[in-house]
Amino acid sequence: MGKRCARGADCVKVNDIRQEEKEILGMSSTQYRIAPPGFTTDQWDEFMEEGFLTFEDALSPDDVQFYLDAIDEMASADSRYEDGKHYGPGNVVERHKAFADLIDHPRHVGYAYDIYGELLKLHISQVFIRPKGGPHNIWHPDGARSVPYGVFAPELPLQLKVGYWLTDVPRPKMGNFVYMPGSHFTHYMDGYDTHRSLPGERIVTVRAGTMTLMHANTWHRVEPNESDVTRKNIFYAYCPSWVCEGDRLKSDPEWLKTLNREQRIIMRSYDGAYTKTKPPESDSPLFLDRETGSDADPGSDETVALNRRKRMTWVEKRMGSPYNGALSHRFEKQRLQRSAS
Ligand SMILES: O=C(O)CCC(=O)C(=O)O
């Protein structure tokens, strides 16, 4: 049975029986981490209404400088980088230690864990250098296009995009991120594939140090940059382990050895494709429950191996039992409204 730990403890041993067996066999004991903080219920509600959430001053000025330096170091080591030109590499986790350390950074990974739980994976890690006059994206949602994620996942995102903004972007026409609030419930939007400015769109103006979260189904575009400021930022998207990677097929095995346990698991670089759907026992638990400190849900079936046993995500717990089975709160609400009228 999963051993509970005191609230707030950083890490504890779990599964005493298996632990003892490991010790008898001379195997090292694994220390597991409590899931870092994630959504408050108000933040979740705002995120699900808007498709977007903003955290000002998530990074200190020193943090901002640290990541700007890391981008510069990475760019100057890259033969494909041309000074003053647009630059948007992926899989940056493998290129600089500062970016590997962001895989499971407690400032943001708890939000992704709240949605994807034990099957959390890093979908993509990228940085953008967007100078004046560079290319800028047309309206699109992230993920699949001809059969969008929303067809199968009408409410929850199959990608959560974390943004760290490293330069002040106080006005439009500075290469800003632009999104349509609430558009994550729409499979198609007029203006798709164009640069058109649309009524209701929100042109994101941010101070350096801001963190944002985006629901992947949210429609977005990028403003042209007509300013003398070069926009620099970081995007890390997370998804369930069984959704494809966005920027790699597999990770370099030598690089994987440099990671901590949670970072390595979150990369999900398995030999077997289907292992992404059914990860091995050694990758459970990814984190211990934030409230109970346990590696299993209360009352779960202890005869089932931990990696095969269902664990509820924070979102499931937050949305209550109708969600755990039938459709989610928005659909449930509509169903109830229809049946009442
Ligand atoms: O750079 C941005 O603001 C957004 C880029 C984007 O939409 C994407 O990479 O999918």
Ligand SMILES: [Fe+2]
């Ligand atoms: Fe995008």
